[in-house]
Amino acid sequence: MKKAVLIVNPSSGNEEAQEYEKLVKEKLTDIFDEVEVQHTGDTGDATKFANQAVTDKVDSVFAMGGDGTVNEVISGLAEQEHRPKFGFFPLGTVNDLARSLNISMEPEEAVAELDLDRRIALDIGKVNEDYFMNIVAVGGIPEAISDVEVEEKTKFGKLAYFTSGFKQVLKDESYHFELEIEGEKRKIESSAVVIALTQTIGGYGHIVPEARPDDGKMYLIYLKNQNVLDMVKSVPDIIKGIDHSTDYIGYQPFIEGSLSVKEEVDLHSSVDGDEGPGLPLRFKILPQHLEVYVGPQKK
Known part of the structure; x- marks a missing residue:
């Protein structure tokens, strides 16, 4: 018997999950012998x-749900x-x-396009003991973005992240980091x-x-900014x-590495948009680690 579990975050997407849950369950019931629905209430x-x-x-x-729900699953x-399979x-x-x-x-289109025969083996990133599927970010700008409240995300969408990040830019705060990428050490100064x-x-x-979702690589990006003007000049790139x-x-690009900060600061990462370690x-990369259903190829 083929069973599926549907994990729903009722507060995601301005609480649209409640509206679309029935549609998704009907779709999955047509495909699987049994469908179990679970609703999240707390982190974890x-x-x-x-x-x-x-x-x-x-x-x-x-x-x-949103990126946080996907990350948790x-x-x-x-x-x-x-x-x-996911x-x-x-x-x-x-x-x-x-x-x-x-x-x-x-959501309606995503449900209609679900095809169990269309899937890839997805790379998963690991940072300390946590996992990520999009990004890990460190620095003043990423910290400001991860501090955006759920209510602001819901009301203003991506603009909430931009506004919070721009406020941090004006503070012009950078850190001295030590990177070790594929065994090679380097020192950098950066705000992000x-x-x-x-x-x-x-x-x-x-x-x-x-970047490809199944290429077995992570991609290091950092701003080489010494001041606000340098940061502005990086925007076209x-x-x-x-x-x-x-x-x-x-x-x-790399497959394994580490990052530390020289200053005596309590600096946390942002993992897929939420506070991380x-x-x-x-x-480290977990290459082609999880079979995931994907959408149709774009024309």
């Missing part, structure tokens, strides 16, 4: 439900001996992974260091054009897409 619930699905050896686990499946219906603010997998931002898995960052497409280092941006950080 989605991971707990995914862990139980692993124990029950279900065929597939689906998530309905993936965290409950990663590095398990039995890993159910699918999701995006309802949040940014949805970087969905954009990279050609999953529609329109990003480890990306997807082309899309913050809902803006093709920031990392060579970011907009046109980053595939090499420039005067204002550092860039390198404090520095120092260790990164």
Whole structure:
């Protein structure tokens, strides 16, 4: 008997989950012999439900929610001996992974396009003991973005992240970091260091054009800014897409590394948009680790 578990965050997407849950359940019931629905109430619930699905050896686990919900479900499946196939219906603010997998931002369309024969083996990133599917970011700007309240995300969407980040830019605060990438050490000064898995960052497409969801690589990006003017000068490079280092941006694909900060500060990472572990950080890639359902190829 083929069973699926649907994990729903009722507060995602301006509480649209309640509206679309019935539609998703009807679709899954047509495909699977049994469909179990679980609703999250607190942080960590989605991971707990995914862990139980692993124990029950279900065929597939689906998530309905934003990037935080998707991250929690993936965290409950990663590095398990039995890993159910994974699918999701995006309802949040940014949805970087969905954009990279050609999953529609329109819930009805995403449900209609679900095809169990269309899937890839997705890379998962690991930072210390946490997992990520989009980005890990460190520095004043990423910290400001991760501090955006849920109410602001719901009301203003991506604009809430932009506004919070811009306020941090005006503070002109950078840190001295030590990087170790593929065994090579270097020291940098930067206000923002990003480890990306997807082309899309913050809902803006093709920031990392060579990134593929199953290429077995992470992508290091950092601002080489010494002042606000340098940061402003980096914007054109970011907009046109980053595939090499420039005067204002550092860039390198890698598979394993670490990051520490020289200052005596309590500096935390942002993992897929939520607060993550404090520095120092260790990164590794879990290549082609999780079978995930994807949308149709764009024409």
